[in-house]
Amino acid sequence: MLKYTVRRFFEMLLTLFIIATATFFLLEAVPGDPLTTRAERLPESVAENLYHKYGLDKSTMERYVITMKGMLKGDFGESVVMPGYDIQQLLKETLAPSARLGLQCIIVGVGLGLILGILAAMFKGTWADYLIVFFSVLMISVPTLIFGLLLQKYVAGELGLFPIVGWPKGDDLWFGGWEYTVLPTLSGCFSYVATYSRLLKTSMLDVINQDYVLAARAKGLSEPQIVRRHILRNAFIPIITVLPMSVAFALTGSFFIEKIYSIPGFGRYFIDSIQAQDLSIVLGQTVLMAILYVAVVFVVDILYTVVDPRIRVGGRT
């Protein structure tokens, strides 16, 4: 196990190196640089100073080496678009709202999705099943931003049940100010409800046709007992692979929801900083995401062995 972990760690470093390099050169390949539009309006000497300040006057290879060296020390450089900010500062200020929103979406969405999935599988072919399938298809086909806007207009605007925009601050950052979080969480959780209900349903139907379910019935177990003791555990195996990925994805924020509800989160900077070619922020984000995902894959491997004993044995037999 130790050997495996160590190997995985080095693989992770290599992955990060490749991702960082690829990001750097891809961004480099885009015409122009972060200062192009600003420099046009400035006197030549000021522009030159600016270019020098961010090191943009150096050659591509030189800047690559500088960037990579900085990264080793955890220094991604200062943002060009937001002076005074580097990626760490930005994360400190914006990651908490994004992470809270993401976690709430996951908990509500996956929880609801799994319950609906079980119901759909147990009542397969009845109106309950068709209703759940209908809403799953609806939830997965309509983009998040449509739900967000509709909820905002009708539930918050016309009914006035919840604040239209905003997010808890200060002491309420993690717990509290729940009324602000209801609509964003709702709009964000629909896609998880749809994904997970369908995933669990298909997985359960697969398991229901297995011989050991018939054997369990022949033992005299009741249907709820069969579901609880035999079907769910086996049906969760595919869920285990997908769930940590969803968590990693959710933690880093949602562009649309954060825009619609003016949440001071991290997700909005995804696209903004790429458009501005703000290398330090883009690189920081990419590396953060990469670390998160590689770590998640590692966690999935471990979880797998917990759920499925066939994988656990390894060297023992």
Added chain:
Amino acid sequence: MGETLLQVKDLRVSYYTYAGEVQSVRGISFDVEKGETVAIVGESGCGKSVTAKSIMRLIADPGKIKEGSSITLDGRDILAMSGRELRSYRGAECAMIFQDALTSLDPTMKVGKQIAEVLTIHGMATKREAAAKAVELLRQVGIPNPERRAQEYPHQFSGGMRQRAMIATALACGPKLLIADEPTTALDVTIQAQIIDLMKQMQKELNAAILLITHDLGVVADIARRICVMYSGKIVERGSADDIFYRPRHPYTLALLSAVPRLDLENKEHLASIEGTPPDLLKPPAGCPFCTRCKYCMPICQEEMPESTDFGGGHQASCWLHDPRAPRVDAPLYDEKEGRV
């Protein structure tokens, strides 16, 4: 004659598919006495597994046990049981072991726990007692080192051991009837013999009746006292093991027997097989279902299903050859050229 334990009367099971009604079992009757072993023999698709599942009431949609069928165990009507009664019947009074022990054991649950489960479900033991009993049962079915084995998962067991564990599960509650649906089909021949021996030994200890479902006459010879031969949803011949093996009356039984590999025959000979395929049960034939494959087929065979003829001692066969009007020949002759009957 012992006391009747299981009585199946005019059992009809159909599967209602998109293509139409598939009549899997077309009116069969038989009974099993306390402590005896009865075998149902037939080729794939003849309805023998469906019969087994019907007795456990495990027929799932789109299958249905038709009106007019009757199954009773110890005088209790199985087909009229409520969900609750059914659950206390399954596993406790009547247990079943399946063909493929690997897929019939939950891969994510320890073997000991799967055996203990049936005891706790039926309220026969607390969790702790059940765990201890599971180890004891594993020992009884001849699994070495049962304490450790109980903590292992099914994939760590060999094929024979898995079937032993299945038998342990089935016998945990001391059922009156054990239904074994092709218990040895997935196993090596040597392991097959061990499993059959184990079943015989456990039967003696528990005095349970066994209903053995198989296509393998070699397995049957070892254990069954009475045999029913099934063909396309009907029992075509029934009798004691001696009747079936030494005095077969139905051409299908005869053909089955000649398709059993024998060690005492020359290697050069081809193993006999039965030409053709069984009839499509979507449109079951009006006459004898075997007539298209039968060497002795007569015109009447294609038109009308033969009545069963009684040869005494519970030996019956449904074949027009035994009708008083049929042309008389002696029992099918030993064929010099073929080297067998």
